[in-house]
Amino acid sequence: MNRNSIQFYALYLTRFAGGYGFITLITLLSDYIDALDPTSVSVFGLFTVGAGFIVGMYTTGFTAAQTIAVVPLAWAGDRFDKGDVLVGVLALGTVAYALFVPVDSSLSFIGVRALQGVAVTGAGLMSLSLVGELSAVGSRANNIGKANASAFAASILGSLLAGALYDTFGFTPIFAIIVVLMAIATVTCWLFLDDDDTRVRGFPFTDLALNRRILTIATFRAQYAVAVTLVRTWVPIYAGVSAATGGLAYASLAVSFTVVAEKFTNMLCQPRTGALSDRYGRALFVFVGGGVYGLVALAVPFSPAIGTALALPAAFPILGPLSPAFLPLVGLSGLLGVADSFREPASMALFADEGTDSGGVASSFGIRELLWRPGSVVGPLLGGWLMYEVGMEWVFFVGGATALTGVLTFLAVLVYDFGPGALTEW
Structure with a gap:
């Protein structure tokens, strides 16, 4: 095994550890909603904050911290050694996951989620930047697909273990496993990553922000x-919240299957779809993946009707009584994973291409993160409001419709700026 391969495997391990921690919190979110009782949060005893806002902040606190952290972390990655920055944020992540153990209120949970957000952002930016930098152009999306597949493999294992362990032991053993994984990833990167000699002076965000291809994909992202x-x-x-709030009231293990389905199909497909986008271009895969994702999302609220119609x-077995909606929900979640496997490595490779050509790959991935942040901050707050004030199904209707408007806008701008053949030429 050559030195370059060892570095790739160290970065894949980083993606595995990060994916395991991230998905564990997603899987247990409904349990935290029930355990921490968001309806009882008050500010200085003067007034009570609405449950929809607090539930939204469980995710928005995480994404807001990510938004704040993107620019300084990406700048540090281009200006200094990316490996050193990666080791630092992995160590921060180890501390953050340990702090979930004493969490006993919605406010403390939101605070630790914010710390987790900084660590997740830094690890994602630096690991993907290094994968992109170490890869040749013709294998870049394939290697990024492999890195993402490592994260999805961890997501599968993390979802299943999180559901099973929580039902039996509670939160503490779950976070002990994450802390050990993060510590191993930290030490591995410290030992095996070569020095990063790339140094970018100034502020590469400025030039990359005006890059025509990045501006075009921004309309979609x-x-x-x-x-x-x-x-x-x-x-x-x-899948997990009570029927009174529009959910299916499944136990944690059953909820984990809905998460695993998306991650499993995404994991299986990404290396292959990444290799295909290396061969046939990026834009077509972004367009198809995003469009199919929107259509499948619109179908999610009809899981009970589909299950009943198909009897x-x-x-x-093991899961016990659920409802006829279970298999359709798992199937639709798997289709969401297939759709996103077309979009994700192609999109990441496009940003890596532009960043490498311009000498600021970390900043390019930083712009990619920044484009994501407004939607990921506003989205959970919107979702919390829709869930409590309008109806659970409208979360998916709005989500699916936004994906479709995104791909149509992307196609229109792409054709206008680069011509009708650009969809297959990028």
Whole structure:
């Protein structure tokens, strides 16, 4: 095994550890909603904050911290050694996950989620920047797909273990596993990553922000962030919360299957779809993946009707009594993973291409993150309001519609700026 391969495997391990921690919190979100009782949060004893706002802040606190952290972390990655920055944020993540153990209120949970957001952002930016920098152009999306597949493999394992361990032991053992994984990833990167000699003076965000291809894909990504944040966050919430709030009231283990389905199909497909986008271009895969994702999202609220129409079983071994909606929900979640596997490595490779050519790959990925942040901050607050004030199904209707408007806007701008053949030429 050559030195370059060792570095890739160290970065894949980083993606694995980060994916495990991230998905664990997503899987347990409905349990935190029930355990921490967001309806009882008051500010200085003067007034009570609405439950919809607090539930939204469970995710928005995380994404707001990510937004604040993107620019300084990306700048540091281009200006200094990316490996050193990566080791630092992995160590921060280790501390953050340890702090989830004493959490006992909505406010403390939101605060630790914010710290987790900084660590997740830094690890994602630096690991993907290094993968992109170490890769040749013709294998870049394929290697990014492999890195993402590592994260999805961890997501599968993390979802299943989170549900099973929580039902039996509670929160503490779950976070002990995450802390150990993060510590191993920290030490591995410290030992095996070569020095990063790339140094970018100045502020590369300025030039990259005016890059025509980045501006074009921004028309899609800014809208798609709302769609994915709503759909990806609310599928397990829909599966796990009580029927009184519009959910299916499944136990944690059953909820984990809805999460695993998306991650499993995404994991299987990404290396292959990434290789295909290396061969046939990026834009077509972004367009198709985003459009299909929107259509599948619109179908999620019809899971109970689909299950009833097909006379699907309402009870399963180990999982026990559920409802006929279970299999359709798991199937639709799997289709969401397939759709996103077309979009994600192609999109990441496009930003890596532009950043590498311009000498600021970390800043390019930083712009990619910044484009995501407004939607990912507003999305959960919108989702919380829709869930409590309008109806659970409207979370998915709004999410699906936003994905479709995103791909149509992207296509229009792409054709206008680069010509009708650009969809297959990028």
